[in-house]
Amino acid sequence: MLVRHHRKHVRIWLDAPQALTKILGREESEVGHRTIEGVEVLPWLPPFGSVSEDDVVIEAFSCDLPDDALSVMAARTPPPRWINLEYLSAEDWIEECHGLPSPHPRLPLVRQFFFPGFTPATGGVLREPDLLERRNRFRDSARAWLNRHTGCDISTDAWVISLFAYAQPDLTQLMRVWAASSRPVWLVVPAGRVVPDVARHFGLDTLAVGEHRSSDALNVLILPFTDQDTYDRLLWACDLNFVRGEDSFMRAQWAGKPFVWQIYPQEEGTHLPKLEAFLSRYVNQLADPSSHALREFWRAWNGVGDLAATWSAMAASMPALAQHAEQWGDTLAKQEDLAGQLVSFSESSV
Numbered sequence: 385m386l387v388r389h390h391r392k393h394v395r396i397w398l399d400a401p402q403a404l405t406k407i408l409g410r411e412e413s414e415v416g417h418r419t420i421e422g423v424e425v426l427p428w429l430p431p432f433g434s435v436s437e438d439d440v441v442i443e444a445f446s447c448d449l450p451d452d453a454l455s456v457m458a459a460r461t462p463p464p465r466w467i468n469l470e471y472l473s474a475e476d477w478i479e480e481c482h483g484l485p486s487p488h489p490r491l492p493l494v495r496q497f498f499f500p501g502f503t504p505a506t507g508g509v510l511r512e513p514d515l516l517e518r519r520n521r522f523r524d525s526a527r528a529w530l531n532r533h534t535g536c537d538i539s540t541d542a543w544v545i546s547l548f549a550y551a552q553p554d555l556t557q558l559m560r561v562w563a564a565s566s567r568p569v570w571l572v573v574p575a576g577r578v579v580p581d582v583a584r585h586f587g588l589d590t591l592a593v594g595e596h597r598s599s600d601a602l603n604v605l606i607l608p609f610t611d612q613d614t615y616d617r618l619l620w621a622c623d624l625n626f627v628r629g630e631d632s633f634m635r636a637q638w639a640g641k642p643f644v645w646q647i648y649p650q651e652e653g654t655h656l657p658k659l660e661a662f663l664s665r666y667v668n669q670l671a672d673p674s675s676h677a678l679r680e681f682w683r684a685w686n687g688v689g690d691l692a693a694t695w696s697a698m699a700a701s702m703p704a705l706a707q708h709a710e711q712w713g714d715t716l717a718k719q720e721d722l723a724g725q726l727v728s729f730s731e732s733s734v
Contacts, residue, residue: 385512387423396425397432435464516714545622549578565601571604591604593607642706644685645682678701
């Protein structure tokens, strides 16, 4: 978005370029310095002398800059703006830390922290300017698109669920409940870590991309890992979306559909307060029993509770959750997006 919508020159250093090409949905034959959709992509290898050409240097997701890059930055007069782009969080304390400076202990450099978040006092979240407009235009053709995309004839009375998750050892409990449903359930699963857990329901070690399995009311289809635009359409077309981590978590919120978040698990349960912080914000305007049902099911999905026991209340709350999901996204879209705020923040003292 910095290139396309803000007309900025962007270069990015990566230590795992294959991750980028996978997200883009294509393979790049060139592995060195190249340009992809207007962005310069460089391997994470010294020397980092080209940092001297940049007005703003961003280190993302706790990725410390190499010493030789810092030396190049410190030799400039004035030095470039140095920003540490942190992980997205709903915790209260990030409002106080957003924008705070941190002087380097040896070099004449000051790093500032930029915290993405869900309130006006934070750095916001990623959103293309026309995202919700494109989503709304798509909705009338969503089921037809889904049938074309999956190659299946999914009936209009079926409940369609997308599943993009880390490993989920308790998934078989939930799949048994879906299989016993009085309504057809289609589980569409982009290729990823959770596929072996899905396969276990059928007594298998794994399932191949394109494979379709059924178990009473439950149909399971494994989809290929896809690009961002296609994944957005999948989220828009489904009735419920299971998402993980950070990026799919935000895309599910923009989908305006009920969703279940699997936060990245950390040792000693340090991820759970972050989960609770978002839950508190997300259900703030959602009344019980739907608020309670969503809390309990999300906790169970993240290993604190019984998935099968909490599903019935979650399912019964789905109409209220659908309305709430739409309202949440519309309200969040009134705030300035992360890319716009990052540009403003960068230019304010350069």
